[in-house]
Amino acid sequence: MKHAIFQMDIIAGKPEQNRKKMEVWVKEMVEKENPDMVVFPEMWTTAYTLPQLEGIADTNGEPTTSFLKDLAKAYHINVVGGSIANKKNGKFYNSSLVINREGEVVYKYDKIHLVPMLDEPKYLAAGEERTEIFELDGIKMGLIICYDLRFPELARSLALKGAQILYVVAEWPTARKEHWKALQIARAIENQYYVVSCNRVGQYDGEEFAGTSMVIDPWGNTLQEGSETEEETLVQAVSLEKVPQIRKDVPIFSSRRPDMYE
Numbered sequence: 001m002k003h004a005i006f007q008m009d010i011i012a013g014k015p016e017q018n019r020k021k022m023e024v025w026v027k028e029m030v031e032k033e034n035p036d037m038v039v040f041p042e043m044w045t046t047a048y049t050l051p052q053l054e055g056i057a058d059t060n061g062e063p064t065t066s067f068l069k070d071l072a073k074a075y076h077i078n079v080v081g082g083s084i085a086n087k088k089n090g091k092f093y094n095s096s097l098v099i100n101r102e103g104e105v106v107y108k109y110d111k112i113h114l115v116p117m118l119d120e121p122k123y124l125a126a127g128e129e130r131t132e133i134f135e136l137d138g139i140k141m142g143l144i145i146c147y148d149l150r151f152p153e154l155a156r157s158l159a160l161k162g163a164q165i166l167y168v169v170a171e172w173p174t175a176r177k178e179h180w181k182a183l184q185i186a187r188a189i190e191n192q193y194y195v196v197s198c199n200r201v202g203q204y205d206g207e208e209f210a211g212t213s214m215v216i217d218p219w220g221n222t223l224q225e226g227s228e229t230e231e232e233t234l235v236q237a238v239s240l241e242k243v244p245q246i247r248k249d250v251p252i253f254s255s256r257r258p259d260m261y262e
């Protein structure tokens with residue numbers, strides 16, 4: 001499973017321009033790297049322009065869902081579509097979507113942990129649906145959004161449901177960069193799956209974002225790490241045989257004692 005991860009600098013409040021930028025990037029990537037999967041960051045159509053979402057957020061996932069479905073079909077690639085500001089029933093959500101090579105939406109998720117440090121609870125509604133795993137090219141996967149990374153129960157629940165790769169889409173600030181790295185490595189080691197993340201770079205409203213998108217294997221080795229400041233693409237293939245092997249070598253799932261702590 002070859003990934004192309006777009007560590008993007010987002011044009012604040014300009015969804016059309018960001019979609020255009022994404023389209024150009026996908027076309028280039030497909031020609032150059034022929035990836036199985038492309039991965040985008042959190043809130044990549046608008047950035048954190050939360051007070052101005054009326055008029056620039058999607059409505060019921062549109063137009064971004066159709067845009068990504070067309071891209072997936074045209075280039076026959078899987079798309080972990082980061083997340084977008086999304087208006088539903090009069091409320092704004094931070095919504096993720098995942099699309100397969102046939103252009104079918106295989107997963108939707110509204111961020112359940114809203115981040116107080118970026119004022120999300122003031123402007124957004126929290127998702128109320130439990131996270132689930134999804135499957136692409138026969139591989140079971142999970143997805144979380146940024147602040148969700150701080151809640152190990154969520155990453156563990158996806159491992160227990162069978163995820164072999166955890167995607168983390170983010171706009172994680174530089175101020176807490178060390179947490180970003182350490183938590184991703186911890187989630188990979190404790191769940192013995194791959195962690196593949198996509199964080200934005202650049203600044204908005206005085207906040208600088210940390211880049212440092214990562215691919216971490218189930219042993220906790222960092223296979224790829226993006227720069228802290230530059231817009232760039234990370235390309236990394238992952239081989240899934242490592243997951244059962246490491247789970248056999250260090251059998252934490254059979255050693256667990258949920259009766260003692262749940």
Ligand SMILES: O=C(O)CCC(=O)C(=O)O
Pocket residue numbers: 042115117118145146147148150170171172173176179
């Ligand atoms: O938890 C953090 O420090 C950052 C979280 C965040 O920026 C987000 O969820 O968008």
